[in-house]
Amino acid sequence: MMKVKILIAADQSFATDDLISSLGNDDSFELLDSVNTRKTLVNTLSQAVPDILILDINMPLLDGIDTLTALAQKYPSVRTVAISNYASLRLITEIRKLGAKGYLLSNTPFHYFKKIVLEIYGGLNWGEYLENDEEQPTSYYLSADFKAFHLTKREIEVIQLMNKQFNTNEISDFLYLSEFAIQTIKENIFLKLGIQNENQLISFAKENKIVD
Incomplete structure (x- = not known):
């Protein structure tokens, strides 16, 4: 079975570490890399283009809004899934306009994350994936x-x-x-x-x- 190639652009956090570990242990995915700056992301994309880019839009060293705009122009084949700590309708609407194929809270359980990413890889155009409260956890709090x-x-x-x-x-x-x-x-x-x-x-x- 062909694996879905994943690139993660996100800050280091417990949620990100869990996601990386889960991807690495799942036969459906091949994790190409994990980066945390826009420069590193651009360099990585110049060498290997993923099927799915997981993009943390709240990263201090990588403005997710600007990055989405640039990616849509230079790498239109890459399906970008935005992740964020914020379930803001205004933000979701903006992310969708900029070409992201999906939007997930950064602490989404892996079984749900996997389901959505595979659907996006299969051609699903868009989903906010925030409607079902039973599927979504409470937010991850650092303090x-x-x-x-x-x-x-x-x-x-x-x-x-x-x-x-x-x-x-x-x-x-x-x-x-x-x-x-x-x-x-x-x-x-x-x-x-x-x-x-x-x-x-x-x-x-x-x-x-x-x-x-």
Whole structure:
């Protein structure tokens, strides 16, 4: 049986390590490489073109939005599956417009990840794969202290910078993420906490000792 060639462009994390290990132990896939910068990704693609590219759109050293645009022009045959910590409809819509063939949360269970990737490899054009709550796990949290608020480490960083009165552009520069990514993170925080604006957010963060 021909194996599906996979290239992963993602930050090192427990979720990524688990994915790499699972791919390496599954006869359906051949893992070509795992990279964590745009330069390394481009160099790797120049030597070996995968069937499926798993692209972490939140990587600090690889802006997923810009990368998707570039890949669509230079490597149109590559089927890109975006992964992210954020289930934002705005982000999903943008990713779809830029040519990604699918969108998965980064901590999606491997059995579900495998099913979707094989369907995409077989010609499925698009899927958000976020509709079935029974299939999806709760988000992976880097700090147990904030699990009750459903906030990730990156979201905490953004809140702390907002508390220091950084604007979206300044946060973008500080975290090496696009302004679009920062705005998406903000929207996701508001959605999770049921908060309407930044002033309410900062008050909430101080009350709950998320910021000093």
